[in-house]
Amino acid sequence: MYLLRHLKDFLITYKRQYLLGVSALIIVDLLQLIPPKIIGSITDSIKSGSIDASGITLYGFIIIGIACLVAIFRYFWRMNIIGSARKLECWLRNKLFIHLEDMTPEFFNYKKTGDLMAHATNDIQAIRMSFGPGVIMTTDAIVISITTMVIMFSTINPKLTIWALLPLPFMAALVTFLGKKIQKLYKQVQEAFSGLSDHTQESISGIRVIKSFVREKSSLSNFENTSEIYVNKNMKLAAIYGFMFPMIGFISSISFLIALFQGGKMVINGSLSLGDLVAFITYLGMLIWPMMAIGWVINSMQRGIASIKRINEILDTAPALIDKEAAIWPEAFTPRISFENVSFKYPQSENFALRNLDFHINKGKILAIVGKTGSGKSSVASLLLRFYSHSDGIINVSDTNIEDLKHKKLREKIGYVPQEAFLFSCSIHENIAFSNPELPRERVIEVAKIAAIDEDITEFPAGYDTIVGEKGVTLSGGQKQRVAIARALIKNPEILILDDCLSAVDTKTEEKILGHLKEVMKDRTSIIISHRISAIKDADEILYLEDGVITERGTHSELLVQKGAYEDLYRKQLLEEKLDKEV
Ligand SMILES: Nc1ncnc2c1ncn2[C@@H]1O[C@H](COP(=O)(O)OP(=O)(O)OP(=O)(O)O)[C@@H](O)[C@H]1O
Numbered sequence: 235m236y237l238l239r240h241l242k243d244f245l246i247t248y249k250r251q252y253l254l255g256v257s258a259l260i261i262v263d264l265l266q267l268i269p270p271k272i273i274g275s276i277t278d279s280i281k282s283g284s285i286d287a288s289g290i291t292l293y294g295f296i297i298i299g300i301a302c303l304v305a306i307f308r309y310f311w312r313m314n315i316i317g318s319a320r321k322l323e324c325w326l327r328n329k330l331f332i333h334l335e336d337m338t339p340e341f342f343n344y345k346k347t348g349d350l351m352a353h354a355t356n357d358i359q360a361i362r363m364s365f366g367p368g369v370i371m372t373t374d375a376i377v378i379s380i381t382t383m384v385i386m387f388s389t390i391n392p393k394l395t396i397w398a399l400l401p402l403p404f405m406a407a408l409v410t411f412l413g414k415k416i417q418k419l420y421k422q423v424q425e426a427f428s429g430l431s432d433h434t435q436e437s438i439s440g441i442r443v444i445k446s447f448v449r450e451k452s453s454l455s456n457f458e459n460t461s462e463i464y465v466n467k468n469m470k471l472a473a474i475y476g477f478m479f480p481m482i483g484f485i486s487s488i489s490f491l492i493a494l495f496q497g498g499k500m501v502i503n504g505s506l507s508l509g510d511l512v513a514f515i516t517y518l519g520m521l522i523w524p525m526m527a528i529g530w531v532i533n534s535m536q537r538g539i540a541s542i543k544r545i546n547e548i549l550d551t552a553p554a555l556i557d558k559e560a561a562i563w564p565e566a567f568t569p570r571i572s573f574e575n576v577s578f579k580y581p582q583s584e585n586f587a588l589r590n591l592d593f594h595i596n597k598g599k600i601l602a603i604v605g606k607t608g609s610g611k612s613s614v615a616s617l618l619l620r621f622y623s624h625s626d627g628i629i630n631v632s633d634t635n636i637e638d639l640k641h642k643k644l645r646e647k648i649g650y651v652p653q654e655a656f657l658f659s660c661s662i663h664e665n666i667a668f669s670n671p672e673l674p675r676e677r678v679i680e681v682a683k684i685a686a687i688d689e690d691i692t693e694f695p696a697g698y699d700t701i702v703g704e705k706g707v708t709l710s711g712g713q714k715q716r717v718a719i720a721r722a723l724i725k726n727p728e729i730l731i732l733d734d735c736l737s738a739v740d741t742k743t744e745e746k747i748l749g750h751l752k753e754v755m756k757d758r759t760s761i762i763i764s765h766r767i768s769a770i771k772d773a774d775e776i777l778y779l780e781d782g783v784i785t786e787r788g789t790h791s792e793l794l795v796q797k798g799a800y801e802d803l804y805r806k807q808l809l810e811e812k813l814d815k816e817v
Contacts, residue, residue: 237542240549241361244325248318255314256373258307263377265304266520267385269297274513281508311370319366327358330545336553339621340581352428353548357541364538371531375524382517382524390510390517394500398493398518402525405485409529412478417533419471426464433460439704486522493518555620555641563643568632569728569759571595571618576627578617578782587613588782591627593775600752600760602770604800605779611763612653613782615731618761619650631729649727651735655718657706662691663698665706666720673724681723684750686743687716711738719747723754730760736769741811744769767804768811776800 238245245252276293279285334350386395437444437453444453493515500506572594579586588610595601603611616622617629620641629636631644657665666682667673678698682688690713694700706714715735722730730751736744748769751760764770771790778786778793778800786798793800 237539237546240329240546241322241326241542244322248321251314251318252369255311255318256369258311258314259370259373260377262304262307262311263374264381265300265307266378267381267517268300270513270516270520271385271389272297273516274507274509274511276509277512278507278509315369316366319362319369322365323358323362326361326545327354330354330358330548333549333553337551338553338555339616341551344582350548352424353544356424357544360534360537360541361545363534364541368531368534368538371527371534375527375531378520379524382521386514386517390514391497391500391506394493394497394506394514397496398489398514399521400492401485401488402521405482405522405525406528408481408485409478409526410532412474413529413533416471416474416478417537419467419474423464423467423471426460426467430457430460430464433457482522482526489518489522490515555623557640558638560638561640562634562638563640564632564634567647567728569597569647570630570632571601571729571759571761572628572630573614574628574630576617576624576629578613578622578624578626580613580622586625586782588617588624591782591784593777593784593787595759595761595775597759598755598757599774600755600762600772602762602764602773602776603779604764604767604770604776604803607765609779610782611779612733615650615733615761615763618729618731619645619648646725647728649722649725649730651715651718651722651730651732653733653735655706655711655714655735657702657709657714657717659702659704659706661696661699661701662694662717665702665717666698666724668721669725677724678720681720682717684723684747684754685716685720686746686750687713687720690716712740712743715739716743716747728758730755730758731763732760733763734765737765741766741768748772767800767807 235242272293276285276290279289330353383395383399386398433456437457444450493511497506497511497514501508501511573591576588576591577586578588591614593601603614605611613622617624618631618636620636623637631639636644658668663675663678664671666678675698679688682691682698691698691700700708702708702714702717706717709717715738718735719732722732736747739747744766745768752772762770762773767790770776774789775787776790776793777784778798780799786793786796786800788796794804
């Protein structure tokens, strides 16, 4: 039961459906035992001449009646068992998705997207198979084999039953043995398939890089290799199936042959009636299926168990960020931020990304962070958004330790523009109104104007309804960044974090956007992270980071006077700008 801990809620809710479905299935199995007996007695009655045409018609109607009942109950078990398994699939996939959404960025740093996709598709499908066809086949295999054998043994002929059943254990053993091989090969086919789709996906998204490096041929040859592996694995699978099914036919033919030979002898010497032999052979035919099903059931259940274990492992991984029970949300939120002696290490890292950070930002002020690449600028944003937890020190927002704040409420207050402007493959309007799809077009246009992207959008034939393609491929880098800024602004954030999100925008547009932001953010707090001094020179305070430590701080003019790394950077950038203009 421990294995099913994450499915418990579903199984309790749907136990009635499963019970009804299994009961209907057992009724069908039992009903199917009747026609062979009827056919047997018709045969005997015809042989002895004790039945006329109306008697045969009556039996015919009984058989039709049974067939109708079988059809009704079959519909009933299909709807209940297969239907519940389909609902389980959907329920579990949603549960997994919700869980994944709650995981920290750290979890995704170490889990491959392809693996998570495989869990969400193959594993959940394997679980569905166990709780749908698996339940049906297990019930069928048990009920049909026991009842059929009991009837053959007790109502027809025990000796003939033992003779005819002798080859069947070989069939069950064969199917189980080959089933294991099939399962192993099937896994390899799946792996080859995911290799193929990974390769296709990566090659398509990296097509520009492939083309610019003229690597089409090598990419094609890699693709052909992966494709060949996939075909070879499938061929091996086909070969096993090609061997297994004729062998099943062969073994069952031996059973039929024994039944005909021994049963025929018994009919000739009068110890068995012809009708019983006919019924016996029909029952024997019914037994072939459960013998084949045993192997399938074992394999399917093994796959299901392996998949449940993998899904359990993910669902057992607790999201690192769970609000304290006493987490609060201040009635009057003030966008005041302070870092008091904050140090931070990434979970899998030995080195500190930030050390003894001390700063505060008051409402309406702009804090800028500059520094070389890898100096820890983005890490400050990650801590404020609570993507990670700091190791030492205190971070306060609205004069409250952020560890005591409800983290989702805090994120609602923050407008965050990440370094890489990730857009979804929907329209520009939908991308901008991402935080609230109900927002009207006027509001979308309003923030697009602040982000200086409105003019570009209106020039597109479909305007705000332009579909941006996967990750926004149809937009330029600078356009993507500005759409991402508009997306953050539409939230009316109390705190705005721009993480180097103007790098692909020219200095004139940058100036325009910053001018607009100054107006919009005047009663709120902004943090601007940038490599470009032009983007931050008007900030109320600038922090210069080096290896996670603040080495210089002050306003632009104060920092220039210090003649340190900041001033050096500024001079170099001025020179670059001058050279650019001259060229
Ligand atoms: N998920 C992570 N796990 C481990 N180390 C990380 C992770 N993300 C960043 N780091 C490391 O932390 C340090 C600070 O990274 P951060 O991204 O904050 O720098 P940055 O100043 O924003 O750099 P850039 O200007 O290039 O964006 C770097 O040494 C980086 O290698």
